[in-house]
Amino acid sequence: xxxxxxxxxxxxxxxxxxxxxxxxxxxxxxxxxxxxxxxxxxxxxxxxxxxxxxxxxxxxxxxxxxxxxxxxxxxxxxxxxxxxxxxxxxxxxxxxxxxxxxxxxxxxxxxxxxxxxxxxxxxxxxxxxxxxxxxxxxxxxxxxxxxxxxxxxxxxxxxxxxxxxxxxxxxxxxxxxxxxxxxxxxxxxxxxxxxxxxxxxxxxxxxxxxxxxxxxxxxxxxxxxxxxxxxxxxxxxxxxxxxxxxxxxxxxxxxxxxxxxxxxxxxxxxxxxxxxxxxxxxxxxxxxxxxxxxxxxxxxxxxxxxxxxxxxxxxxxxxxxxxxxxxxxxxxxxxxxxxxxxxxxxxxxxxxxxxxxxxxxxxxxxxxxxxxxxxxxxxxxxxxxxxxxxxxxxxxxxxxxxxxxxxxxxxxxxxxxxxxxxxxxxxxxxxxxxxxxxxxxxxxxxxxxxx
Amino acid sequence: xxxxxxxxxxxxxxxxxxxxxxxxxxxxxxxxxxxxxxxxxxxxxxxxxxxxxxxxxxxxxxxxxxxxxxxxxxxxxxxxxxxxxxxxx
Numbered sequence: 001x002x003x004x005x006x007x008x009x010x011x012x013x014x015x016x017x018x019x020x021x022x023x024x025x026x027x028x029x030x031x032x033x034x035x036x037x038x039x040x041x042x043x044x045x046x047x048x049x050x051x052x053x054x055x056x057x058x059x060x061x062x063x064x065x066x067x068x069x070x071x072x073x074x075x076x077x078x079x080x081x082x083x084x085x086x087x088x089x090x091x092x093x094x095x096x097x098x099x100x101x102x103x104x105x106x107x108x109x110x111x112x113x114x115x116x117x118x119x120x121x122x123x124x125x126x127x128x129x130x131x132x133x134x135x136x137x138x139x140x141x142x143x144x145x146x147x148x149x150x151x152x153x154x155x156x157x158x159x160x161x162x163x164x165x166x167x168x169x170x171x172x173x174x175x176x177x178x179x180x181x182x183x184x185x186x187x188x189x190x191x192x193x194x195x196x197x198x199x200x201x202x203x204x205x206x207x208x209x210x211x212x213x214x215x216x217x218x219x220x221x222x223x224x225x226x227x228x229x230x231x232x233x234x235x236x237x238x239x240x241x242x243x244x245x246x247x248x249x250x251x252x253x254x255x256x257x258x259x260x261x262x263x264x265x266x267x268x269x270x271x272x273x274x275x276x277x278x279x280x281x282x283x284x285x286x287x288x289x290x291x292x293x294x295x296x297x298x299x300x301x302x303x304x305x306x307x308x309x310x311x312x313x314x315x316x317x318x319x320x321x322x323x324x325x326x327x328x329x330x331x332x333x334x335x336x337x338x339x340x341x342x343x344x345x346x347x348x349x350x351x352x353x354x355x356x357x358x359x360x361x362x363x364x365x366x367x368x369x370x371x372x373x374x375x376x377x378x379x380x381x382x383x384x385x386x387x388x389x390x391x392x393x394x395x396x397x398x399x400x401x402x403x404x405x406x407x408x409x410x411x412x413x414x415x416x417x418x419x420x421x422x423x424x425x426x427x428x429x430x431x432x433x434x435x436x437x438x439x440x441x442x443x444x445x446x447x448x449x450x451x
Numbered sequence: 452x453x454x455x456x457x458x459x460x461x462x463x464x465x466x467x468x469x470x471x472x473x474x475x476x477x478x479x480x481x482x483x484x485x486x487x488x489x490x491x492x493x494x495x496x497x498x499x500x501x502x503x504x505x506x507x508x509x510x511x512x513x514x515x516x517x518x519x520x521x522x523x524x525x526x527x528x529x530x531x532x533x534x535x536x537x538x539x540x
Binding site: 002003004006007008009010011015061062065066067068069248251252254255319 | 455457459485487494496498508509512513525527528529530531532533534536537538540
């Protein structure tokens with residue numbers, strides 16, 4: 001028989017502390033869909049995605065009822081579209097439309113993989129593909145896009161960084177009627193991972209198998225609650241508490257992932273044990289950091305608290321599952337975390353501090369709204385800074401930034417739902433245009449030379 | 452296949468009767484019960500065998516939630532594996 005305390009603990013985590021499976025994401029290879037024309041490829045893409053994932057919504061809702069744990073999002077990630085669009089890159093938008101239609105047909109909220117990997121160099125057809133991103137994000141609803149511009153092994157492709165500043169600005173302009181919403185579906189990576197289940201940066205890497213189930217678990221509220229139960233513990237004990245909690249959360253994720261893979265006729269890929277906040281109170285990474293003893297996230301000490309949190313989450317998760325992957329750590333998306341939103345509104349959290357935080361946590365500058373008149377070169381420079389942190393520290397970093405058209409510091413944008421609302425944060429006024437216009441490659445760091 | 456039933460809420464007459472007749476009607480066998488009253492708060496955990504159940508687990512758990520609403524208690528019926536996974540190494 002079960003230990004009563006343990007059973008009630010699980011029920012409490014689900015009912016009161018927002019424990020959930022944040023996403024069940026099916027990765028689908030589109031390589032077999034490749035053909036010479038956009039139209040033929042688009043049909044094959046649509047059919048493949050609809051066929052492979054046809055039961056994803058049904059199976060996940062069954063699992064959710066059987067195990068009594070909410071599964072919030074069902075999603076699909078696909079082979080980076082730039083690869084399959086190479087023969088007809090200027091018509092890539094046709095593939096984008098087919099993917100968006102497939103997502104709608106399946107009843108899933110996002111499909112990721114309108115992506116290009118250009119970390120070492122950018123071929124003409126890749127550049128052409130990237131140029132279609134603003135229009136495609138404006139004309140589709142559920143399609144997410146990402147571009148990898150750097151890696152620890154290859155350095156940072158500054159031509160791509162420069163281009164992405166422009167692309168982000170154009171995407172914001174083309175979705176100006178929705179405060180630049182298109183940018184919320186566009187991520188610029190350094191060291192992108194091939195098995196990330198979380199949007200908007202999910203894609204199904206070339207090195208992956210045909211059809212794979214990756215699961216993202218969450219639970220900032222559970223961790224926060226666990227820390228509340230040890231209010232006077234020292235930091236060693238706090239780390240231990242986080243580790244134990246992460247273990248339990250990850251085990252729930254692994255169970256669902258295995259079962260979902262079996263029922264969906266796919267391979268079990270990885271469990272991503274990221275602490276992913278939502279705008280709901282009590283589901284916040286910022287509040288965990290504040291529970292550790294900070295008056296407000298963003299103040300001195302924030303980076304240290306986050307470093308400990310991120311590491312303890314990973315340790316607990318790795319113990320719980322042999323297939324840990326994705327981004328795995330703590331997410332700090334400003335608009336999606338009530339504690340971050342409030343700190344930014346108070347002026348207690350600035351982009352510079354967020355950048356420092358990204359050096360020790362799992363992603364990067366995420367869901368940050370900046371003034372609409374921010375120059376493209378400044379956005380490129382922000383991307384370059386993030387990519388440098390990722391490249392030197394052998395970690396994934398990302399930038400998802402929204403230069404909200406016609407908005408200035410003091411305003412805010414509201415995307416609703418899981419994407420939340422973001423106060424416009426100030427950026428430095430001094431220009432980096434000359435630096436960005438130089439182009440070329442920032443060479444890979446010396447420690448990449450391990451062979 | 453086994454599942455764990457949890458029932459919690461303000462104590463009143465007939466809770467166990469309603470729960471156990473719900474299970475019996477669907478041919479679900481009770482393997483073990485643990486029940487306590489803390490102040491006026493009723494908490495019960497049951498281990499049940501659903502291998503001969505007339506309904507699949509996903510339907511059982513949905514119907515069980517309906518019963519919970521009817522009797523005004525917080526109830527769950529979940530696959531036992533979720534607890535094994537989370538609490539054993």
